Structure formats: structure tokens, C-alpha cells
Amino acid sequence: xxxxxxxxxxxxxxxxxxxxxxxxxxxxxxxxxxxxxxxxxxxxxxxxxxxxxxxxxxxxxxxxxxxxxxxxxxxxxxxxxxxxxxxxxxxxxxxxxxxxxxxxxxxxxxxxxxxxxxxxxxxxxxxxxxxxxxxxxxxxxxxxxxxxxxxxxxxxxxxxxxxxxxxxxxxxxxxxxxxxxxxxxxxxxxxxxxxxxxxxxxxxxxxxxxxxxxxxxxxxxxxxxxxxxxxxxxxxxxxxxxxxxxxxxxxxxxxxxxxxxxxxxxxxxxxxxxxxxxxxxxxxxxxxxxxxxxxxxxxxxxxxxxxxxxxxxxxxxxxxxxxxxxxxxxxxxxxxxxxxxxxxxxxxxxxxxxxxxxxxxxxxxxxxxxxxxxxxxxxxxxxxxxxxxxxxxxxxxxxxxxxxxxxxxxxxxxxxxxxxxxxxxxxxxxxxxxxxxxxxxxxxxxxxxxxxxxxxxxxxxxxxxxxxxxxxxxxxxxxxxxxxxxxxxxxxx
Ligand SMILES: Cc1cc2nc3c(=O)[nH]c(=O)nc-3n(C[C@H](O)[C@H](O)[C@H](O)COP(=O)(O)OP(=O)(O)OC[C@H]3O[C@@H](n4cnc5c(N)ncnc54)[C@H](O)[C@@H]3O)c2cc1C
Numbered sequence: 001x002x003x004x005x006x007x008x009x010x011x012x013x014x015x016x017x018x019x020x021x022x023x024x025x026x027x028x029x030x031x032x033x034x035x036x037x038x039x040x041x042x043x044x045x046x047x048x049x050x051x052x053x054x055x056x057x058x059x060x061x062x063x064x065x066x067x068x069x070x071x072x073x074x075x076x077x078x079x080x081x082x083x084x085x086x087x088x089x090x091x092x093x094x095x096x097x098x099x100x101x102x103x104x105x106x107x108x109x110x111x112x113x114x115x116x117x118x119x120x121x122x123x124x125x126x127x128x129x130x131x132x133x134x135x136x137x138x139x140x141x142x143x144x145x146x147x148x149x150x151x152x153x154x155x156x157x158x159x160x161x162x163x164x165x166x167x168x169x170x171x172x173x174x175x176x177x178x179x180x181x182x183x184x185x186x187x188x189x190x191x192x193x194x195x196x197x198x199x200x201x202x203x204x205x206x207x208x209x210x211x212x213x214x215x216x217x218x219x220x221x222x223x224x225x226x227x228x229x230x231x232x233x234x235x236x237x238x239x240x241x242x243x244x245x246x247x248x249x250x251x252x253x254x255x256x257x258x259x260x261x262x263x264x265x266x267x268x269x270x271x272x273x274x275x276x277x278x279x280x281x282x283x284x285x286x287x288x289x290x291x292x293x294x295x296x297x298x299x300x301x302x303x304x305x306x307x308x309x310x311x312x313x314x315x316x317x318x319x320x321x322x323x324x325x326x327x328x329x330x331x332x333x334x335x336x337x338x339x340x341x342x343x344x345x346x347x348x349x350x351x352x353x354x355x356x357x358x359x360x361x362x363x364x365x366x367x368x369x370x371x372x373x374x375x376x377x378x379x380x381x382x383x384x385x386x387x388x389x390x391x392x393x394x395x396x397x398x399x400x401x402x403x404x405x406x407x408x409x410x411x412x413x414x415x416x417x418x419x420x421x422x423x424x425x426x427x428x429x430x431x432x433x434x435x436x437x438x439x440x441x442x443x444x445x446x447x448x449x450x451x452x453x454x455x456x457x458x459x460x461x462x463x464x465x466x467x468x469x470x471x472x473x474x475x476x477x478x479x480x481x482x483x484x485x486x487x488x489x490x491x492x493x
Contacts, residue, residue, distance in 0.1 A: 007275025009037025011461035014477035020236035023491035031245035041223035047311035058471035074228025084322035126207035148444030170200035192302020192433030194334035271456035301431035303374035304418035311412035318402030384417035434462035
């Protein structure tokens with residue numbers, strides 16, 4: 001039984017290995033020149049940068065995956081504690097977010113009286129929601145909206161108010177200080193949205209980061225995940241064809257008979273798994289009216305990335321491994337950033353000093369730095385001709401805040417805009433984390449992982465179930481594999 005997988009993002013790679021380990025013959029095609037999708041790598045003048053993701057949560061999903069495939073973990077990862085540092089413009093004050101609650105309480109003592117009790121109550125509520133929904137809602141396929149709603153109805157009623165509040169409103173109920181509320185609300189940005197338009201149900205992410213499983217750094221850099229998986233795929237006999245984009249589909253009745261690439265080459269298979277965006281592929285390749293360009297634009301997409309990669313010729317003081325730099329107008333910033341209504345010249349941004357935990361990413365005594373600034377997608381800001389100028393102002397803001405002039409130490413600099421991200425990986429309007437996670441875009445309301453018309457066409461990745469982020473891509477591969485096995489069964493090896 002032959003499978004074709006279009007896309008080598010984490011969702012595609014993990015699906016390929018799950019299928020290959022069950023005896024399916026798998027071929028992969030990828031439009032980019034390197035495997036990995038958004039989990040990619042950039043090398044420049046002796047510096048190595050992870051292009052996108054810089055840490056992951058829910059490590060047990062990777063463990064489930066390797067057990068499922070019967071392999072050893074192909075990369076090494078270590079838990080982060082402290083998790084990250086957050087710098088506020090006001091007073092240039094930095095808070096360290098520890099996973100250890102005693103140390104976290106000491107950090108916030110001066111701004112939030114009785115923090116320890118408050119955070120325990122907050123995390124207890126978020127934790128109960130996590131455990132009441134994880135197995136039921138996140139790690140499950142749904143066959144209909146009725147099936148999804150019936151499952152939601154089994155979630156204990158006490159969580160219901162969190163559907164009607166936003167993330168920040170939930171934080172307002174537990175904490176008083178702006179600093180604590182803004183720091184805990186950053187997890188909404190990890191979902192590619194803001195705490196004012198993210199439902200309070202996602203406060204469960206505070207539980208996953210602070211109590212449950214935390215965050216992990218990959219030894220040698222995040223791209224080791226891709227290199228390890230590609231090695232395993234090679235061993236399993238899976239071919240990967242790069243620079244190959246599926247631009248058309250040949251159908252016979254209710255099935256795909258072949259996919260066509262940009263050069264007109266036909267790729268035949270018994271079934272096909274699309275790892276490119278599940279909404280974009282239905283719209284741009286299958287030309288489904290429900291996913292027309294206008295309808296895609298009307299869907300809710302996550303923020304786009306402006307990313308900056310700096311090779312620095314010395315060690316940089318004042319930076320931790322993961323750092324957030326916030327301004328002094330959080331509410332205004334969060335409420336307007338989506339629509340490009342505020343000036344981007346002093347934006348909020350995230351900095352990963354990659355070489356701090358992975359020294360091999362820079363020459364000895366040097367630093368490789370990644371900066372991510374969430375920006376409006378191309379619907380709201382189509383013109384990025386000022387990208388270099390914006391990047392310059394971010395680097396200068398960062399220099400002021402850490403008290404170290406970066407500009408005179410830059411050996412190499414690369415800037416990627418939403419236009420670059422969109423073109424490289426077929427991301428709609430450059431949206432970084434794909435479809436947003438509003439309640440009308442999750443579960444059975446998200447584009448399904450099995451096609452509506454073509455019965456041997458499946459989808460895996462961020463815009464299908466369950467959602468965005470690396471652990472979700474791994475769960476997505478489990479869910480689509482379940483669908484495939486149900487349809488075609490186990491293949492004798
Ligand atoms: C800047 C940035 C930072 C991030 N940081 C984190 C983080 O710290 N932690 C975390 O967990 N997540 C993070 N994420 C999210 C994470 O990267 C994604 O959720 C995840 O990598 C998506 O994997 P995927 O398999 O769904 O899709 P993708 O990685 O998008 O892979 C899909 C692949 O399909 C290819 N493709 C598309 N269309 C076609 C076609 N027609 N034919 C052939 N190939 C095609 C694309 O080129 C791509 O390689 C970040 C994302 C970005 C952009």
C-alpha cells in the first residue's frame with residue numbers, strides 16, 4: 001500500500017514514520033529546499049539559527065510517538081527552568097519566570113501580595129480544565145459537529161464560564177498586578193493571538209507551562225528534531241523529494257489517482273496526506289468554493305512573524321535564553337496589533353539567545369540571536385519594504401534595554417517578513433501559526449483531517465485537528481494515522 005505525503009513539516013515527518021513503521025511504502029514531496037517546514041534552519045557565515053520554534057511543551061507526545069514507531073528518541077531534550085525572562089519597559093525591570101513555585105513567588109512578591117495562594121488557585125482551576133479536556137477534546141478525531149458537541153457536553157459544567165470569558169478576564173479574577181497578568185497572558189501569544197481575543201479555556205496553557213510538563217530545549221538546536229526524524233525515515237526507506245510542490249490533483253470518481261507537481265510530474269499513490277495548510281490546499285489547489293480566497297480571508301488567522309537572525313562577534317550581556325520585551329501600553333498594543341493600527345517602530349518582541357544553551361550554533365566566544373516580533377498578517381500590512389528599517393529599530397530598542405550596543409558587533413543579519421514565511425511554506429497571508437483557535441475553529445469546526453469529497457485524501461498539521469505548535473503536530477499525525485489505519489488496516493511488513 002503506497003502513501004504520498006506532501007510536506008515535510010513536523011506533522012508530515014511524524015505521519016510518514018508512523019505509517020512506514022506499519023509497513024506502508026511512503027514517498028514524501030516538499031516545496032521548500034530543506035525538510036522541516038516551519039521547524040527549519042538557517043546557516044550564515046558560521047552561525048546556525050533555528051528559523052522558527054525555539055522550545056516545545058508536552059514532551060510526552062514525542063515519547064508516545066517514538067513508542068508508536070518502535071524507535072529510540074532520535075534527539076535529546078532537556079527541561080527548562082527558569083522558563084523565560086520578561087522585561088518591562090517601565091523601569092526596565094526584568095522578571096524571571098521559574099517553574100518552581102517558591103522561586104516564582106519570591107520573584108513576584110513585591111508586585112503581587114499573596115501571590116503563592118493566588119497562583120495555586122489559578123493553576124488548580126486551569127489544571128482541572130486541562131485534565132478534563134485533554135483526552136476528550138484534543139487527542140480525538142470527530143466525525144461530525146454533533147459528535148464534537150456531544151463530547152463537549154461531557155466536560156464538567158464548572159468549566160463553562162471559561163468559554164464566555166477571554167484569557168485576560170480570567171487573569172483579572174485571580175491577580176491584581178499588571179506585571180503578573182501580562183506575563184501569564186503571554187501564552188495566548190504562543191497561540192498566535194492576544195489575551196483579549198483568546199478564550200479563557202486556554203489558561204490551561206499556564207498549567208502546562210508552570211506545573212504539568214513545562215518547556216524543553218533540544219540539545220544542539222531545534223533542527224536536530226528534523227535531522228533525527230529524516231535519519232529514521234531514511235532507515236525506513238522513505239524517499240524525500242525536495243523543491244517539489246503539489247499544484248494539482250487528478251481525481252477518478254471519489255478518489256485521488258495522482259498528484260501533479262509544478263513541473264507537471266504525476267505522483268501516484270493509494271492515498272495522499274497533505275501536510276501543507278489544510279484550508280489553503282483545499283482553496284488554492286482543490287479550488288473548493290468554501291475555501292475561496294475571499295472565504296480564506298474571512299477566517300481567523302494567527303499573527304504573522306517578522307523574524308531577525310543576528311550573528312554577534314562577542315558574548316552579549318543582559319540576555320537570558322528566552323526573553324520577552326514588553327512596552328508600557330500592553331492593552332492598546334494587544335487590542336490593535338492584529339490590524340496594524342499602531343506604530344511598529346517600538347514593538348513587543350521575543351529574543352532567543354540560541355547559543356546560550358546550544359554553544360555550537362556560534363563560533364567560540366560569539367552569540368547567535370533570534371528575534372521574533374508578532375505582526376499583522378498580509379491582509380493588514382501587505383507592504384514590507386520597510387522591513388530592514390523596522391528590524392534596525394528593534395535591534396536598537398533591544399540594545400537600549402540590555403545596555404549593550406549590538407549594532408557594532410553584528411557579523412551577519414537576516415530578516416524574514418510575513419511575505420517570506422508565506423511564500424516559503426504556503427502560509428495564508430504569512431500567518432505564522434495557521435488558523436486561530438477560536439471556539440468556532442477547533443474540533444469538528446476546524447478543517448477536517450479527512451477530505452469531504454475525495455476519500456483517499458487526508459490532512460495533517462496546524463490548520464487541521466487539533467491545532468498549532470509542535471506537540472499538536474505530533475498529535476495531529478496520531479489522529480490522521482488512526483483514520484488511515486481504520487480505512488486501510490495494518491499492512492504486513
Ligand atoms: C516564527 C515561529 C515560531 C514558532 N515557535 C514555536 C515554538 O517555540 N514552539 C512550538 O511548539 N511551535 C512554534 N511555532 C509553531 C510551529 O512551528 C508549527 O506549529 C509547526 O512547525 C507546524 O508544523 P506542520 O507540520 O503543521 O506544518 P509546516 O511546518 O508548515 O509544514 C508544512 C510543509 O508543507 C510544505 N508544503 C505546503 N504546501 C505544499 C504543497 N502544495 N506541496 C508540497 N509541500 C507543501 C511546506 O513547505 C512545509 O514544509 C512557531 C512558528 C513560527 C512561524
